[in-house]
Amino acid sequence: MASVGIIGLGAYVPPNEMSNEDWMEYVETSDEWITTKTGMKKRRIASSNVCTSDLAVEASKQALDDAKLKPEDIDLIILATSSPDVPLSSTAGIIQHKLGCTDCAAFDINAVCAGWVHALDIGSRYVGTNGYQNVLVVGSEIYSRILNWKDRATCVLFGDGAGAAVLSEVKEGKGIISSWLMSDGSGSSVIEIPSGGVRTPFDSDEFVEGSQYFHMDGRAVWNFAIEAFPQAVNESLRKAGKNIEDVDLVIPHQANINIIKTGMEKLGLGMEKTYTNLHKYGNTAGASVPIAMKEAMEKGLINEGDLVVTAAFGGGLAWGANVIQF
Ligand SMILES: CC(C)(COP(=O)(O)OP(=O)(O)OC[C@H]1O[C@@H](n2cnc3c(N)ncnc32)[C@H](O)[C@@H]1OP(=O)(O)O)[C@@H](O)C(=O)NCCC(=O)NCCS
Incomplete structure (x- = not known):
């Protein structure tokens, strides 16, 4: 079997920053509690008109540039998410359309916080089979919109963002x-x-x-x-x-x-x-x-x-x- 590895990588977080102190406006908490219990100081929060697919597209564009590929070079998109744009259809399909990957399959997987390691494994198995050469694996989430902003035990722990990797054949023994x-x-x-x-x-x-x-x-x-x-x-x-x-x-x-x-x-x-x-x-x-x-x-x-x-x-x-x- 051919060796498969990451030939391009991208990451994107939305610009709006929310600090531990900012959370004190919403719930009874403190910078000291959050820092001691989790190490977290800040997180990014997507604007209300931004979807999980939008963060994914930004990260994916970077990954494509890094791999020196065009959208039409991608054969398959696998999105790991537990905060999709809509319960159905797949958010991967929305990403495919927004990115302009014209000859490409796309599907979502949900293994929650372990989604990325699952998607990377799945993606690596497609490269070199079914005529697929380049697989785009994306992890993208907007947890700020699925959290209960009144539940201090969960709301302070998460942030929004996306990462993407292009998988392709690499030198034997690598990847x-x-x-x-x-x-x-x-x-x-x-x-x-x-x-x-x-x-x-x-x-x-x-x-x-x-x-x-x-x-x-x-x-x-x-x-x-x-x-x-x-x-x-x-x-x-x-x-x-x-x-x-x-x-x-x-x-x-x-x-x-x-x-x-x-x-x-x-x-x-x-x-x-x-x-x-x-x-x-x-x-x-x-x-x-x-x-x-x-x-x-x-x-x-x-x-x-x-x-x-x-x-x-x-x-x-x-x-x-x-x-x-x-
Ligand atoms: C969530 C976590 C930080 C809580 O730490 P903990 O030591 O287990 O704390 P507890 O849940 O026992 O709560 C201790 C106290 O802090 C309080 N508390 C919870 N969230 C708080 C917050 N944001 N600010 C202040 N106090 C808070 C609780 O109400 C509780 O108060 P009580 O003793 O009066 O009932 C810790 O359990 C943890 O990290 N778990 C893993 C979570 C995780 O990583 N999830 C993602 C997985 S992918």
């Missing part, structure tokens, strides 16, 4: 050398939007005001995440035939600095082996890994020959990792 993915649906209610699906439609007698928004059992997610993150890194490395000592950089889902610190400790790695930007953007769900990867690249933290592990975990429960040889 995505393994992916490891896992799911535990027994925990599906730990993170969920209880209403608006077929179980409890908005017009059902069971509909309760507030249940149209994102809900989370934070402590249960914490207990899951501090195990899931290091497990995903270790299992993906085992599949790649690599050791933890081989790793140059771990790019984790930007959920919480304390989860990342605990996970890195369990892996036996110092914090200098990871990249975090959650203090600037909060948790951007399925977009957090590519946004962080793009920034790490721009800062010269990822170089030719480096072994990078991207790992993510969240609603589903779903978690996983990709091992990428640059």
Whole structure:
């Protein structure tokens, strides 16, 4: 099988910044609580006329430029999102139209905060098959619009943004050398939007005001995440035939600095082996890994020959990792 890797990368966050102090206008909270519990200081909030597809298009344009490709060179678009423009049709199709990818398939996947690592694995499997050469993988989210701005336990944790990568054939031995993915649906209610699906439609007698928004059992997610993150890194490395000592950089889902610190400790790695930007953007769900990867690249933290592990975990429960040889 041909080696498949990232030949172009892009990231976009909307310009409106919201600080911890700004949240104090909406809920009883403090900069001290948010900083100590999560490491977050700011996040970006999309304007009301901007959709998830719009952020995706901005990130995708950058990825295409970086890959030196035109929209019509893309054969397939896979969007990881849990905050789509509309419940149906697919937001990937809207991106395809807005980008002007004229000869191209497109679909969404939903693995919540672990969406990116799933989409990257799926995308890598299409390159070189079915006549597909270039696959655009996108993670894009506008969580500010699915959160309950009255629920302080969740609303302060997230931000909006998008990341995108063009996958194509690369030199043998380079690229995505393994992916490891896992799911535990027994925990599906730990993170969920209880209403608006077929179980409890908005017009059902069971509909309760507030249940149209994102809900989370934070402590249960914490207990899951501090195990899931290091497990995903270790299992993906085992599949790649690599050791933890081989790793140059771990790019984790930007959920919480304390989860990342605990996970890195369990892996036996110092914090200098990871990249975090959650203090600037909060948790951007399925977009957090590519946004962080793009920034790490721009800062010269990822170089030719480096072994990078991207790992993510969240609603589903779903978690996983990709091992990428640059
Ligand atoms: C959410 C999280 C930071 C909360 O930290 P915690 O130590 O578990 O805190 P608790 O939920 O026990 O709450 C402690 C107190 O802080 C309060 N609190 C919650 N949100 C608050 C906020 N924004 N500001 C101030 N106080 C807050 C709670 O009401 C609670 O008060 P009480 O003791 O009077 O009841 C932590 O559980 C976490 O990071 N979980 C993982 C979440 C995550 O990463 N989700 C995304 C996954 S992809």
